[in-house]
Each structure stands twice: as structure tokens, then as C-alpha cells.
Amino acid sequence: MLKPEKAALRKALRSRRKALGGFPRFQATRRLEDRLERLTRGLSITSVAAYCAFDGEPELDGWLKRHRGQIWLPRVLPDHRLAFHHADPKSACSRRRLPRTNRFGIIESADPRQRGLNSLDALLIPLVGFDAHGNRLGMGAGFYDRALAQRHGRRPLAIGVAFACQEVDSLPVDPWDQPLDYVVTDTGVIDARRSPD
Numbered sequence: 001m002l003k004p005e006k007a008a009l010r011k012a013l014r015s016r017r018k019a020l021g022g023f024p025r026f027q028a029t030r031r032l033e034d035r036l037e038r039l040t041r042g043l044s045i046t047s048v049a050a051y052c053a054f055d056g057e058p059e060l061d062g063w064l065k066r067h068r069g070q071i072w073l074p075r076v077l078p079d080h081r082l083a084f085h086h087a088d089p090k091s092a093c094s095r096r097r098l099p100r101t102n103r104f105g106i107i108e109s110a111d112p113r114q115r116g117l118n119s120l121d122a123l124l125i126p127l128v129g130f131d132a133h134g135n136r137l138g139m140g141a142g143f144y145d146r147a148l149a150q151r152h153g154r155r156p157l158a159i160g161v162a163f164a165c166q167e168v169d170s171l172p173v174d175p176w177d178q179p180l181d182y183v184v185t186d187t188g189v190i191d192a193r194r195s196p197d
């Protein structure tokens with residue numbers, strides 16, 4: 001199969017992600033959150049960078065409410081860097097109290113407390129696309145590739161979060177691409193640390 005360019009794939013997969021609606025989205029989200037809960041409990045993940053959904057990404061509000069541990073949300077900085085700020089799991093992504101949003105309209109935490117990436121147990125990374133080997137396609141600005149490249153020492157786990165319909169047979173891989181350790185979807189969990197490349 002000819003590998004389509006990342007930009008074309010990104011466009012198609014963002015549309016597919018957005019097209020999931022109504023009850024199918026509700027059900028897929030609940031299933032995904034159940035699997036995520038089992039995985040994070042099983043791996044004893046407590047301090048975790050999550051995200052507030054945009055552009056049709058799976059919402060994590062149900063998982064957040066049940067999570068027993070600290071939540072950190074990405075804040076976009078100049079030079080495509082991310083900082084991780086403390087958030088209350090119960091209200092992290094609520095739009096009720098006029099939250100702080102970034103230039104993309106994504107909710108960020110207004111809490112000044114920050115945590116270095118390498119002190120976290122895991123990062124939950126919203127995906128545009130993924131394959132069975134844990135290769136990842138994101139929004140294309142390199143925020144997560146740059147952040148994951150800085151991992152050292154205890155290395156937080158990179159856990160991709162996506163709907164099953166965002167899986168493709170294979171993805172073009174560039175030298176800077178940072179693969180995932182796990183992918184959690186509504187239909188299963190991929191342990192990419194075990195899959196041969």
C-alpha cells in the first residue's frame with residue numbers, strides 16, 4: 001500500500017474522529033473510559049497529564065471524576081513547548097466557570113502549580129491516528145513529539161487515547177516521531193511495548 005502523506009491522513013482522520021456522534025460516541029467514550037480506568041489502576045498510575053477534549057477527541061470527564069490521583073493539564077507555551085499545570089479532576093474540563101482557554105480554544109488549567117514531565121507517571125495523549133505498533137499521528141505542530149523527546153530517568157508512560165475508528169494499517173514515521181507505550185480505545189488496549197516493529 002502506498003503511504004499517503006501525513007497531512008492528507010491527518011485531514012481524513014480528523015474528519016472521521018469528528019463524524020462519530022450521538023449514541024455511538026457516547027457508548028464508545030464510556031467503553032474507552034472503562035478501559036482507561038482499568039489500565040491506569042493496573043499500572044498504579046496516579047500522577048498523570050490528561051487533556052481537555054477538542055475537535056472531536058474522546059472526552060475524559062467520566063474517567064477524570066473517578067481518578068484517584070493528581071491531574072495535570074498541558075498549557076501551550078511559545079516555541080511549541082508544553083507545561084503541565086495542576087487541575088482538580090472533578091472540574092478540570094468543565095466549561096461552567098469560564099475556564100482559561102488557549103489560542104486553539106482548548107481548556108487549560110489556570111492553576112500556577114506546575115510539574116516537570118519526568119515526575120509524572122504517564123501522559124494521556126489525544127491521537128488523530130495510530131497503528132497497531134503504537135506509531136502516532138497528532139495535530140502536526142510537534143507539541144507532544146517535543147515533550148516526549150525530553151523524557152529521561154523514570155520516563156512517564158506515553159498512553160495514546162483514541163476511538164477505534166482512528167486506527168490505520170500503518171503510518172509514515174519520521175525520525176523525530178515518538179512512539180506510544182499504550183493505545184487505549186473503545187475496543188481494546190494495545191501494549192506497544194511488546195509489539196515487534
Ligand SMILES: Nc1nc2c(c(=O)[nH]1)N(C=O)[C@@H](CNc1ccc(C(=O)N[C@@H](CCC(=O)O)C(=O)O)cc1)CN2
Binds near residue numbers: 076
Ligand atoms: N485536547 C488537546 N489538547 C492539546 C493538544 C491536542 O491535540 N488536544 N495538543 C497537541 O498538540 C496541544 C495543542 N496543539 C494543537 C496543535 C494544532 C492545533 C490546530 O488546530 N491547528 C490548526 C491550525 C490553527 C492555527 O494555527 O491557528 C489546524 O491544523 O487546523 C490545535 C492544537 C496541547 N493541547
Ligand SMILES: Nc1ncnc2c1ncn2[C@@H]1O[C@H](COP(=O)(O)OP(=O)(O)OP(=O)(O)O)[C@@H](O)[C@H]1O
Binds near residue numbers: 136140142174176177
Ligand atoms: N524534538 C523535536 N525538536 C524540534 N522539533 C521537533 C521535535 N519533534 C518534532 N519536531 C517538529 O514537529 C513537527 C511534528 O510534525 P509531525 O507531523 O510529525 O507531528 P505529529 O505526528 O502530528 O505529532 P504532534 O502530535 O507532536 O504534533 C515537525 O515539523 C518536526 O520537525
